[in-house]
Amino acid sequence: MTRSPAKLLLATLAAVSVSACTATTGDLGRPRPTVWSQLIAPETGFWSATARGEQSSYFRLTDDEEQMRDRAWRFVMPASPNSVFQGEVSNLAHTRILPVAAQSTDVGDYFHGLTSISFASQASRYNRLAEDANADRLLIGPFRANAARVVSMDRVRMRTVEASPDVPVDKQEPAYARVVENEGLVFWVCERLDFRLRSYRHALVNLVVEMPSREAVKAERAIMALEMEARPLCQMPLIGTFGEGGKRPVVYKG
Template identity: 40%
Template structure:
């Protein structure tokens, strides 16, 4: 991923970092994300505003952020990423709002919650009459993740193919200026880092589910654990579908995890 990039002042929708910070504060005060169906955000002016602000904020942090309009598949990719970048179980409104601002890049990825116990804590905090309902909720959440992974992978593959065509086309479009070339490269990096983030978070979610199962077994033992274990095995089997999409080191190159000290900095977008 490029360490830094510049965008001409005539093309910046917001000219100062102060404006970005003010917008982020207003978004946070607005509350949680508006949820849609099938693990996607609801189509609304609110969610669009959050996403647009995230692009500006990411730009000021020198992260890949392009002001090019999204293709249909790029928009679908972001919708499909929604479930995996939001908490698996609802928490307090403030916590969920922070998660949504992180998902949309208003806040950097370092703001995300890496606590394995967070899902279990939210799961048992909800009122329930029978512990069996907690096992079934856990199994349902795991199964829903597993079912959505193939859809995400199919969309990510189409986006990757389009990005390859985009990069190969650059040398042949003689009328492109340097700014347009930079924006194209940033969009490719943006797409790839989103896929890397989802791949990382599916592993994190699996560990949280496993933690919840283990602790439920100690707190309220039940034969329902067998069904949950099967669901977990199914999720693990589908998570490997994400591996061929990007190199193994993509998460580190996108700044989502600490890079090995011996690894030299390399861009997430290959030369074209």
């Protein structure tokens, strides 16, 4: 059996990522810093994104920009338990080596992962669902505050670019590209939050069909609370680099 070049590339990159950065985890659940994650992946991601025609800035990240990318990691990774391969795909998308379109959009992934794990009772599956939704909810606020600081500084950045004659031409395009990257990350997090919510709801209704339990009420409340917390983030005013009304990009731009 032969594989297409695209599939071979995907398998190779995933294998490199698995071997290079997933043995241990650091803060926020991310892989610990390695030569791959700190040097090779960012450089490869920059050139991969550029080759796809996406906005890419060579500027160094500010502390807030770097922290925002760290906090985004939780939301852009798959929520599904045991999704090792999809986790690596998302990891490569986070570094921009792969486009966001490579991620799974199957809302059944989470349910399949949840039911593939051995639990003592059906209540444990509902509890896991509620715990995952609550963990997401608690991390949205810090990400939103982080994103608000980045957007505020991006406004200062663009006003300076437009008003100051001391900013050379070769710095103007990378400045704009960084703003696009930052806003694109917020959009991407919102898209994946929406995907998580739909995945959690899909899992809940199918759990109720297969193994009804009073624990479903707790899980449903956790999902509703997550939705309420996500709304302010995904409605926060941005600069609008993606057009009128901040239209969501098709692919991740940063």
